[in-house]
Amino acid sequence: MVKQVNRRTVLAGAGAAATSLATGASSVRAADPVKVGVLFPLTGNAAAAGQASKAAVEIAAEIVNDAHPELVGIPLAKDAGIPGLGGAKLELVFIDHQGNPSVAQQQALRLINQDKVNVLLGAYQSSCTLTATPVAERNGIPFVVGDSAAGNITQRGFKWLFRVTPIASDFAAAYMTFFADMNKAGHKVASVAVVNENTDYGTSVGDAVEAAAKKAGLTVSNRIPYSASTTDVSAQVLQLKDKNPDVVIFISYTADAILYMKTMKNLDYMPAMVLGDDSGFSDPSFIPAIQDIAQGVMNRSAWDIGKPGSTTSKINDMYKGKTGRDLDDTSGRNMQAMLTLADALNRAGSVDPAKIQAALIATDLKPEQLMMGYRGVKFDETGQNILASTYLIQLKGKDYKVVWPDANATEKLVWPMKGWKA
Amino acid sequence: MKGTIALCLAFLAYPFVFSNAFYLDIGVALLLAAISASAWNIVGGYAGQVSVGHCMFFGVGAYLPLLVYQHWQLPPIVGVPVGIAISLVLAVLVGLPTFRLSGHYFSMATIAVAELIRLVVSTWDFAGAAIGLQGPAVGRGWYDLTFRGELPYYFIFLGVLVIVLAVTWQVQRTRFGYYLRAIKAGERAARSLGVPVRRTKLYALMLSAAFTSVAGSLYAIKTGFIDPDSGFGILVSVQMVIIAALGGAGTLYGPLVGALILIPLQTATNTWFGGGGTGLTYILYGGIIVIIARFEPGGLHEMWQRIAPKLWKRHAA
Structure with a gap:
């Protein structure tokens, strides 16, 4: 095989030679x-x-x-x-x-x-x-x-x-694939609401989810940024109740996620599904606080104990x-x-x-x-892992169980969520 | 005078003695802390108006260079004069109403205004909202001031510090400086003696704001990133106050002395104990501040003035 020699290959060769010379002394x-x-x-x-x-x-x-x-x-x-x-x-x-x-x-x-x-x-x-x-x-x-x-x-x-x-766009893409699967399975997902805390985490994920939803042809009924240190979210929950989207996606920290679940119960508002974006929904204190009122709430995680x-x-x-x-x-x-x-x-x-x-x-x-639920690890030219992915998990009793994608599911998805009517 | 020359020589020699990038970076951080604390010192030290909201000027100075880069692809340095101009306007807007307050009330008002600005900036998309703004990761040319090494930053920062200290020295020996000290000693007494109190305080705040803004710009250009907390966070203000108080507020070299002690201490405690993740860094850092506040509330400058004559006497004997 004759390899075409151009300036780049020559330079690369010279570079490699120089590197090996230079590192000869320091190699372990x-x-x-x-x-x-x-x-x-x-x-x-x-x-x-x-x-x-x-x-x-x-x-x-x-x-x-x-x-x-x-x-x-x-x-x-x-x-x-x-x-x-x-x-x-x-x-x-x-x-x-x-x-x-x-x-x-x-x-x-x-x-x-x-x-x-x-x-x-x-x-x-x-x-x-x-x-x-x-x-x-x-x-x-x-x-x-x-x-x-x-x-x-x-x-x-x-x-x-x-x-x-x-990254945020991967999560957003996973959510959209999940919604498409739900529509195929006969669970209607036509409109979503995006509720995010307003610092860098909530803002960047919220933006990515909103953009992906619009691209996927879903209606974004509400986009509600709020401060995670808030002590009252009734106004936000009433806005949701008014528009009544099929799925509400929360990008929240812990105390505020718990507050939302409690306020939704108090105002008797339950969408078909609540999807939490990790963080607050994954905090160890979240489940004990809401397990009686938010059964079936979903969350994302690339980690599953198995x-x-x-x-x-x-x-x-x-x-x-x-x-x-x-x-x-x-x-x-x-x-x-x-x-x-x-x-x-x-x-x-x-x-x-x-x-x-x-x-x-x-x-x-x-x-x-891998120990995480990615589809693999392979980097593109920007250095991003293109096979990074996530599972979706659902609260059943006192634990989250993997329910999506089907290949990794350990339990069957329950749709709509039961909330406090479990 | 001899001391000043020795200090200058020491600062000029430092990068050649400690040429390692990490030590140089500590030197740069030290100079930056000295610049911002010296800027604060003009109004907080000499005039005794303890502002705990100086991060508003630091933040404006830090945001502008990265804003002009982000939105118009201009070299960040173009944002520096704009930052100064906005800081001056801000100083007037904040100074006119808050200077009616005195003591703790003035401090609280400045905190409130700074927090307000932080909240607005963290939801304002044009300013990068909560995510913040980035500078050029790799400089497009020398004019971007994005250097590979720390050495250019060291000398730029050193130059700015010299200017700030020279201006402070000039202030100290003019009528304006005497007015400031008279206001610090007793506002009513000063007014009764014909000192134009409000105007003097306002000029001091404007001068201080302009230099603080430059400090913010230097920070942003060097770090290449700014977000609401590192620009407008209350800890930014608190650090200026602590450093100036530690070295001796209202003295020319006080803030520099404070920075000389606090920054290496901060870095050393974090370097030695930070990796353990035990929070020992803060315990040591806080402990030293408590000790100084308890035994030397006037700052190290005052302690030095008390000890120095005794030392000379011993030498003489």
């Missing part, structure tokens, strides 16, 4: 650990989520570093360490960016210049991811984003950024042993990001940043290799 010996800098908000408003994610990433490192043959399917679980790097272990360097974008930027600099990390992972809040990733980009260090969902993170033409998590004895159930046991809680969706997405990174490190066979970058670009994980 057999068991030198791979340093991963992890940026999370360990204090401040989002401390709870940051701490939970920290524990999840630590479990991911444990899965890679120790032999866990019982975790069938998970890459690198079987043997101790990373085989492609001569059994090297992952060494995590955690930093606390406090949810402050400028601290995130400064600490990313520190991880690269002081701690000499080989790769970065983080950073929960989209604002912090937006300021920390350019540092990695300028220094040529791969940055794996576990859970920040803002669309523009991958729209800046960065070459060193890889985002494993689904049946006892399954790989996901075993991972959940490890997490529960460490923290005393079940693994949640957000932390699970960070754990999946860490495992994805470990798989790439193994294939890179070197800690040379360019080799890790190339391995990340070549990532192609299948659903059975």
Whole structure:
């Protein structure tokens, strides 16, 4: 086979040669650990989520570093360490960016210049991811984003950024596919209402859902932004009651989600379905507060504990042993990001940043290799995982059960929801 | 004078002694904190009008460069003079009614106005609403001031700090400065002696607002991102007050001294203890502030003035 030689291939060859020369001295010996800098908000408003994610990433490192043959399917679980790097272990360097974008930027600099990390992972809040990733980009260090969902993170033409998590537009697309399935099954979904808290999370997801609904030909009967610290939502619920959409989609934090459910009961308003967008609906305190009045409420999650004895159930046991809680969706997405990174490190066979970058670009994980309910992990040229997806879950009794898509469903969907009439 | 020269030399030498990007970045953060605290110091320190809403000027200064970039693809620096102009107007609008209040009431009014602006900005789509605004991730040219390294920022920030301190020094030794100190000592007494109190306070606020706005612009251009909390959040104001009070409010070098202590302390505690996620950072940080407030309420500047003569005496003996 004759390969056409042009300027680009020559340059690429020269570049590769130069890199291998330059890194000859620094390439790791057999068991030198791979340093991963992890940026999370360990204090401040989002401390709870940051701490939970920290524990999840630590479990991911444990899965890679120790032999866990019982975790069938998970890459690198079987043997101790990373085989492609001569059994090297992952060494995590955690930093606390406090949810402050400028601290995130400064600490990313520190991880690269002081701690000499080989790769970065983080950073929960989209604002912090937006300021920390350019540092990695300028220094040529791969940055794996576990859970920040803002669309523009991958729209800046960065070459060193890889985002494993689904983003707002993915969730919105999943909801629309679900509604189409419902219409096929004879459950009418012609109009939806979008109720969102008014900070960056609610606004960005709300915008994506509204746009997707309009594109799918659905009527958006109401778009109601509100402040999550509010103590009265009667006016908002009455607006919903007035327009009576088929489905109400809530993008809410915890206290406000509970308040909405209670107010809807008080004002005797129940749509055919309430669909929560993770966050407040996934908070451990949500179910006990509303289980008697909101039976059948739906939520999204890419994480499902699964049946006892399954790989996901075993991972959940490890997490529960460490923290005393079940693994949640957000932390699970960070754990999946860490495992994805470990798989790439193994294939890179070197800690040379360019080799890790190339391995990340070549990532192609299948659903059975994942702990999360994505359709796989494969990055497009912007670094976004194009196979990221989510399950939809429904509250039955005291637990959420996976009800959609059908292939992953553990229980049958109940439509319409029963609410307080269960 | 000798001290000033030594300080200048130390700041000029710092980037060459600590050339590592992380240390340089701490230097940049320190300079920025010193600039904003020194700007606050003009009205909060010299005139004794404790504004806890200075983030409104910081936020305006921070938003404008990124707004002109976002909407018209202009270099962010174009937004700096616009930010100053808006901050000046804002200072007049806020200053005229609130300067009728004194003491705690003035502080509370400034907090209220700043919070109001934060809420409006976080729902205003043109300003990026709750999601915030981004600067150029990779500079299109030198005029975008998006540098790969920290060194250019260090010297730009240092230059601005020198200007702010030079203006403050000039204020201090003119009639205007004496008016400010007279107002701080007793507003009624000052008025009875013929000091044009309202006008003087307003000019001080405008001068302070303009510099605070520049500090905000520098922050946004360097960080490349701004959202309502990092621009208009109350912690932005509180940091200016704490730094100035720590070093010595109403003195020329007070805010700089405060920044010299607080910023490395903040970074060091976060670097050493932050990864543990125990919140030890805040405990240490808060503890030191409490100790200083308890034993040295006048700030380190006052402590130095008390200790220094004793030291010289010992040397002499």
